[in-house]
Amino acid sequence: MAKPSxxxxxxxxxxxxxxxxxxxxxxxxxxxxxxxVSNEALQIQQGSLYPALHxxxxxxWIKSEWRETxxxxxxxxxxxxxxxxxxxxxxxxxxxxxxxAIGLVLEMA
Amino acid sequence: xxxxxDEELSFHIEELTRQxxxxxxxxxxxxxxxxxxxxxxxxxxxxxxxxxxxxxxxxFVCDLRYAVRHFAKSPGFTAVALLSLALGIGANTAVLxxxxxxxxxxxxxxxxxxxxxxxxxxxxxxxxxFSYPSYQWLRANAPIFSHVFTWRFxxxxxxxxxxxxxxxxxxxxxxxxxGLGAFxxxxxxxxxxHEEPAVAVLSHDWWRTRFQADPEVLGKEMRLGxxxxxxxxxxxxxxxxxxxxxxxxxxxxxxxxxxxxPYSDLMRMRNASWLPLMGRLRSGVALQQAAAKFQPVWHSMxxxxxxxxxxxxxxxxxxxxxxxxxxxxxxxxxxxxxxxKPLKVLIAVVAVVLLICCVNLSNFLLAxxxxxxxxxxxxxxxxxxxxxxxRQMLTESFLLAVAGAALGLLFAQWSSRLLVxxxxxxxxxxxxxxxxxxxxxxxxxxxxxxxxxxxxxxxAVRALRSSLQPVLKEGSHQVAASHAWSRSLLVVQVxxxxxxxxxxxxxxxxxxxxxxxxxxFDASHVLVAEVQPIRVGIKGDAAxxxxxxxxxxxxxxxxxxxxxxxxxxRFKAAVGxxxxxxxxxxxxxxxxxxxxxxxSRRITSAP
Numbered sequence: 001m002a003k004p005s006x007x008x009x010x011x012x013x014x015x016x017x018x019x020x021x022x023x024x025x026x027x028x029x030x031x032x033x034x035x036x037v038s039n040e041a042l043q044i045q046q047g048s049l050y051p052a053l054h055x056x057x058x059x060x061w062i063k064s065e066w067r068e069t070x071x072x073x074x075x076x077x078x079x080x081x082x083x084x085x086x087x088x089x090x091x092x093x094x095x096x097x098x099x100x101a102i103g104l105v106l107e108m109a
Numbered sequence: 110x111x112x113x114x115d116e117e118l119s120f121h122i123e124e125l126t127r128q129x130x131x132x133x134x135x136x137x138x139x140x141x142x143x144x145x146x147x148x149x150x151x152x153x154x155x156x157x158x159x160x161x162x163x164x165x166x167x168x169f170v171c172d173l174r175y176a177v178r179h180f181a182k183s184p185g186f187t188a189v190a191l192l193s194l195a196l197g198i199g200a201n202t203a204v205l206x207x208x209x210x211x212x213x214x215x216x217x218x219x220x221x222x223x224x225x226x227x228x229x230x231x232x233x234x235x236x237x238x239f240s241y242p243s244y245q246w247l248r249a250n251a252p253i254f255s256h257v258f259t260w261r262f263x264x265x266x267x268x269x270x271x272x273x274x275x276x277x278x279x280x281x282x283x284x285x286x287x288g289l290g291a292f293x294x295x296x297x298x299x300x301x302x303h304e305e306p307a308v309a310v311l312s313h314d315w316w317r318t319r320f321q322a323d324p325e326v327l328g329k330e331m332r333l334g335x336x337x338x339x340x341x342x343x344x345x346x347x348x349x350x351x352x353x354x355x356x357x358x359x360x361x362x363x364x365x366x367x368x369x370x371p372y373s374d375l376m377r378m379r380n381a382s383w384l385p386l387m388g389r390l391r392s393g394v395a396l397q398q399a400a401a402k403f404q405p406v407w408h409s410m411x412x413x414x415x416x417x418x419x420x421x422x423x424x425x426x427x428x429x430x431x432x433x434x435x436x437x438x439x440x441x442x443x444x445x446x447x448x449x450k451p452l453k454v455l456i457a458v459v460a461v462v463l464l465i466c467c468v469n470l471s472n473f474l475l476a477x478x479x480x481x482x483x484x485x486x487x488x489x490x491x492x493x494x495x496x497x498x499x500r501q502m503l504t505e506s507f508l509l510a511v512a513g514a515a516l517g518l519l520f521a522q523w524s525s526r527l528l529v530x531x532x533x534x535x536x537x538x539x540x541x542x543x544x545x546x547x548x549x550x551x552x553x554x555x556x557x558x559x560x561x562x563x564x565x566x567x568x569a570v571r572a573l574r575s576s577l578q579p580v581l582k583e584g585s586h587q588v589a590a591s592h593a594w595s596r597s598l599l600v601v602q603v604x605x606x607x608x609x610x611x612x613x614x615x616x617x618x619x620x621x622x623x624x625x626x627x628x629x630f631d632a633s634h635v636l637v638a639e640v641q642p643i644r645v646g647i648k649g650d651a652a653x654x655x656x657x658x659x660x661x662x663x664x665x666x667x668x669x670x671x672x673x674x675x676x677x678x679r680f681k682a683a684v685g686x687x688x689x690x691x692x693x694x695x696x697x698x699x700x701x702x703x704x705x706x707x708x709s710r711r712i713t714s715a716p
Contacts, residue, residue, distance in 0.1 A: 026117075026120070026121075027117065027121050028120065028121045028124040028125070031121075046121065046125075050114075050117075050118065073120065073123075074116070074120070075117070075120045076116075076117045076120075
């Protein structure tokens with residue numbers, strides 16, 4: 001039940017939006033993709049993934065559809081909405097500003 | 110929605126399991142691992158559900174069910190709480206209904222806002238009754254009114270022989286019904302009945318009780334005051350004329366007076382002030398303008414038809430009166446004047462009673478909150494937020510208040526009827542139609558909410574201050590209630606109760622004095638009879654002879670010790686004689702009896 005101490009909530013949203021911007025995906029797929037791409041560094045707690053997905057859906061940035069997977073099983077796929085695209089761009093810019101600023105501070109002698 | 114969620118999550122778990130199996134783990138262990146890795150599914154579902162907006166309704170229903178179970182567990186406390194709430198809220202509702210009926214409610218007629226009462230005023234002095242000639246003159250000569258009307262409330266004997274009844278009758282003028290804007294339910298109302306004045310219109314209730322709601326009642330005859338009247342109409346339910354608190358059984362034309370009392374000069378007398386004046390303003394005329402335009406008309410009326418002195422000269426005092434047009438949308442009522450102060454006192458008293466109830470209940474709930482500390486501590490430990498717990502307690506209070514308000518409404522119905530009965534005395538029965546209408550219901554609902562907040566908040570907040578650990582360890586041990594809250598509440602409650610108790614004691618003493626006022630003589634075994642010989646044409650010397658004969662014959666009746674000659678009553682015109690009425694009205698007329706003749710005093714001083 002614990003929230004992840006490694007990732008702040010905002011960052012998780014950003015990662016989800018990024019993943020979905022590349023194409024529709026179901027929850028399991030998002031977890032797998034993030035693990036793979038980050039070389040197992042990012043382990044998303046399932047307990048925080050689904051609430052985040054539902055919150056994003058409530059806010060209208062992603063929407064969901066039931067589709068069939070390759071194995072002919074039913075799963076809920078999430079897609080990015082146009083509003084979600086705009087939100088992603090905004091959050092990406094924020095993240096870059098933030099991380100740039102932190103980087104500058106850390107580099108100072 | 111939650112079905113979908115389950116399916117979604119189980120898909121995820123299966124994929125996770127499959128992944129583990131591919132890595133070589135045994136299927137059962139793989140599944141167990143997957144579930145563990147996944148984290149608490151129930152918790153997850155709860156969190157997802159939390160994000161949904163319909164959450165608060167579900168919470169509320171849940172709280173309600175819990176509250177019902179909680180109160181069912183302690184029926185004694187619940188019963189006491191409900192009773193005191195019912196009393197507090199019910200009493201307030203009853204008094205408000207009374208006020209609404211007597212003071213606020215508009216007459217059930219067309220456009221009541223255009224109705225005015227014409228009153229003559231000079232400083233503090235007000236003249237509300239006028240003569241028939243004044244009424245006639247005004248009706249013919251006051252163009253600002255589309256209708257001018259009047260009426261006289263009276264009582265007559267209806268029926269004949271053994272089945273006679275003493276009923277209330279309104280003698281109404283030509284434009285009474287059109288002026289008020291009221292229509293008959295059956296037949297017609299009264300208009301200009303100069304040709305044939307022996308017609309009558311029945312009230313709805315009288316038609317239902319005396320004529321069994323007979324639809325063929327039109328054309329039937331009834332006797333009033335010994336004269337045969339033909340029924341020409343029935344009024345709809347709810348119509349009671351223009352006077353709040355008085356409703357008559359039958360309406361007859363004012364012109365019928367010449368049939369009922371053929372020897373009376375009342376309708377021609379300029380000095381008899383016995384009729385109120387009401388008018389309906391023409392549409393579009395504002396009250397201020399109307400009053401201004403009316404003054405000269407009024408003075409002309411006084412000039413032409415005002416009271417004359419013995420020499421036939423015009424009596425000066427009315428000239429100083431100026432006309433006042435009083436808005437009469439809610440009719441006119443002596444009740445308002447008579448009961449103005451008592452009603453205000455009553456409003457204050459029931460408000461204080463409600464306050465005491467709330468304080469009492471608050472104290473109760475505080476005490477219970479202390480015994481529930483363990484239960485609340487557990488809830489907080491399991492993860493309920495503070496807000497959630499407060500919501501729970503407020504919901505409990507709300508449930509109590511709503512149930513109390515529902516009971517209070519029932520109590521209000523009963524007690525408002527009691528109040529109306531108390532307003533009546535033996536000579537003036539008050540008929541009020543107290544109804545629950547939307548404004549009263551809204552008021553009650555508002556009261557319920559207010560009381561919830563009043564007595565629910567304190568315990569709820571107090572309950573939260575409880576610290577978790579010592580409570581859980583000590584089990585259901587009761588913590589001493591040495592809290593400032595409950596002590597101050599207790600003080601307030603005792604103070605208010607004392608005020609009310611003293612007030613009630615004083616009131617009872619005054620009331621007792623009133624009903625047992627010493628009239629200054631021994632009123633036991635004294636009967637007073639009212640006789641009006643003028644109505645059968647006996648007046649002047651014949652009347653004196655009549656009284657003499659009556660007196661002689663009374664002396665022959667066994668059981669009569671002494672009898673007194675007639676005393677004058679209030680009216681100078683026509684009515685004089687021996688009064689016969691019950692003993693309690695006798696007490697109220699004690700003042701007038703002090704001016705009675707010596708003969709009367711002789712009777713009453715004897716044992």
